[in-house]
Amino acid sequence: xxxxxxxxxxxxxxxxxxxxxxxxxxxxxxxxxxxxxxxxxxxxxxxxxxxxxxxxxxxxxxxxxxxxxxxxxxxxxxxxxxxxxxxxxxxxxxxxxxxxxxxxxxxxxxxxxxxxxxxxxxxxxxxxxxxxxxxxxxxxxxxxxxxxxxxxxxxxxxxxxxxxxxxxxxxxxxxxxxxxxxxxxxxxxxxxxxxxxxxxxxxxxxxxxxxxxxxxxxxxxxxxxxxxxxxxxxxxxxxxxxxxxxxxxxxxxxxxxxxxxxxxxxxxxxxxxxxxxxxxxxxxxxxxxxxxxxxxxxxxxxxxxxxxxxxxxxxxxxxxxxxxxxxxxxxxxxxxxxxxxxxx
Numbered sequence: 001x002x003x004x005x006x007x008x009x010x011x012x013x014x015x016x017x018x019x020x021x022x023x024x025x026x027x028x029x030x031x032x033x034x035x036x037x038x039x040x041x042x043x044x045x046x047x048x049x050x051x052x053x054x055x056x057x058x059x060x061x062x063x064x065x066x067x068x069x070x071x072x073x074x075x076x077x078x079x080x081x082x083x084x085x086x087x088x089x090x091x092x093x094x095x096x097x098x099x100x101x102x103x104x105x106x107x108x109x110x111x112x113x114x115x116x117x118x119x120x121x122x123x124x125x126x127x128x129x130x131x132x133x134x135x136x137x138x139x140x141x142x143x144x145x146x147x148x149x150x151x152x153x154x155x156x157x158x159x160x161x162x163x164x165x166x167x168x169x170x171x172x173x174x175x176x177x178x179x180x181x182x183x184x185x186x187x188x189x190x191x192x193x194x195x196x197x198x199x200x201x202x203x204x205x206x207x208x209x210x211x212x213x214x215x216x217x218x219x220x221x222x223x224x225x226x227x228x229x230x231x232x233x234x235x236x237x238x239x240x241x242x243x244x245x246x247x248x249x250x251x252x253x254x255x256x257x258x259x260x261x262x263x264x265x266x267x268x269x270x271x272x273x274x275x276x277x278x279x280x281x282x283x284x285x286x287x288x289x290x291x292x293x294x295x296x297x298x299x300x301x302x303x304x305x306x307x308x309x310x311x312x313x314x315x316x317x318x319x320x321x322x323x324x325x326x327x328x329x330x331x332x333x334x335x336x337x338x339x340x341x342x343x344x
Contacts, residue, residue, distance in 0.1 A: 003023060003024055004021040004023050004024060004025045004326075005021070005156065007055050007056045009054060010023065010278050014168055025052060026052065028048050028175065029045065029048055032045045032048070033045050033049065034196045040099070040102050041214075043095050043098055043099055043102075046070070046091075047092060047095040047096065047099065050088050050091060050092050050095070051092060053088065054085065054088050054089070054092075057081060057084055057085060057088070063065045067281070068146070076120075076135055096316075101252070104333075106192075116165070116166070116167045116285045116330065117165070117166045117167065117197050117279075117282070118166070118168075118169065118195065118196045118197050118198075119163075119166050119167070119168045119169070119197065119198045119199070119200050119204055119279060119287065120168070120171060120192050120193040120195055120196040120198075120199055120200065121133060121168065121169065121170050121171060121200045122151060122171055122174070122193055122199055122201055122217060122221065123174070123201055123202035123203060123213075123214060123234075124173060124174055124175065124203070124204065124213040124214075124217055125173030125174065125175050125218055126173065126204070126212075126324065127173065127202045127236060127237075128204065128205045128236040128237055128266050129171070129173065129202045130170050131155055131236075131266035131267075132202060132234070132236055132264070132266040133154070133158075133168055133170045134266070134273070135266040135267070135269065135272060136156075136158045136168060136272060136276075137156035137157065137158050137168065139156050144226060148269070153169050153170060153171050153172075153192050154169065154170045155168070155169040155170075155192075156168055156336055158276075158279075160276045160277075160279050160280040160283060161276055161277075161280060161309075162280060163279040163294060163310070164279070164284065165283075166279055166283060166284040168200070171192060171193060174216055174217050174220045175216070176212075176213075176216050177200070182277075185282070191193045193221075193224070193226050194224070194225070194226060197230065197282065198230045198231070198232055198279070198282050199226065199230050199231045199232070199298050200230065200232055200234050200275075201214070201217060201231050201233050201234060201259075202234045202236050202318075203233060203234065203235050203236065204236060204237050205235040205236060205237050205238050205240070205241055205246070205249060205263065206237045206240035210235075214233075231259050231260065232260050232262065232278060232279075233250065233253065233257065233259050233260065233261035233262070234261075234264060234275060235253075235260055235261060235262070235263045235264070236264055236265065237265060237266075238263045238264060238265050238271065239265040239267055239271075240265075245281050246263060249263075250263065251310060252310065260278060260296045262278055263274045272307075283328075284326070286328070286329060287309075287310065287326040287327055287328050288326065288327055288329065288332055289312070289324070289326050289327075289343050290321060290324060290325065290327055290332065290343050290344065291323070291324050291325075291343070292305060292322070292323045292324075292335060292341065292342070293320045293321070293322050293341065293342040293343075293344075294318070294320060294321050294323070294340070294341050295319065295320055295340045295341075296317075296318075296319060296320055296321050298340060298341075301338060301341060302321055302323075304331075305323060305325060305327075305335075308327070308328065308331040309323075309325040309326060309327040309328070310325060310326040310327075311324075311325050311335060312324045312325055312335055314325065
């Protein structure tokens with residue numbers, strides 16, 4: 001059934017049809033379970049499965065031995081159903097505790113990266129987010145043409161050209177009527193998007209229903225409080241459409257979307273230049289124009305300034321070198337605490 005059934009509806013349908021009945025949520029959870037590879041992803045999926053299972057236990061009567069390999073002994077006077085419910089609640093509590101620890105570790109990692117420009121790939125499942133990150137970063141990520149290949153967030157450094165760098169993170173794909181248990185379970189993973197400087201909303205340009213998929217993603221982002229002006233639309237897989245179709249798509253976007261849009265193919269490096277330039281412009285917008293006064297004897301810092309910043313003007317005095325430059329926030333912080341250097 002392409003809807004989420006209540007426990008009573010599921011029981012009545014099974015009684016009527018005489019076969020096991022699965023709703024949309026259960027099927028999606030089963031698919032996620034087969035895709036989960038990391039420890040974190042497996043815990044997130046298991047948590048969502050157990051929270052889905054708990055109110056349906058009477059109908060499904062699935063013992064925890066099928067999930068964890070054993071359910072222990074019943075307490076005095078308990079029924080088997082009560083035992084299973086108690087053990088499921090206990091397991092849910094354990095999983096939530098472990099995921100909170102993972103979330104804390106993620107937060108530490110984010111704090112370590114907060115001075116870097118961060119972009120997060122979001123989008124409908126199978127839109128090509130992992131392929132795009134692999135192409136941009138030159139890394140060999142696991143890519144497969146199927147739903148929910150990526151359940152773990154993966155971050156890679158990307159060279160944008162002209163000295164600009166960015167950290168780009170791949171995240172789990174969305175789908176129509178995504179079970180709320182999954183959204184809640186993957187909250188720490190999706191939290192990467194909340195801290196990003198820009199959201200790269202990847203859309204499969206070859207899909208006739210791309211607008212519907214776009215709306216699904218925006219709906220989930222709105223639920224998470226992430227639908228804002230940081231979004232850039234990235235139409236991927238333009239190699240699968242004709243030039244005329246691409247032009248029609250561009251006209252459609254200009255007519256309905258105020259959000260910036262770029263058109264790329266993860267399979268064609270030549271098309272990625274526009275995305276790198278768009279991201280580079282976002283990075284550059286964060287840089288600050290300042291005048292830096294450095295002792296003429298400090299060749300190391302002068303070299304570092306030329307390496308890290310965009311030099312606009314240089315004036316050499318007797319004792320100091322005064323440089324007007326656009327500087328990334330992280331390097332500006334280093335300059336302001338460096339002995340002998342004055343920033344204004």
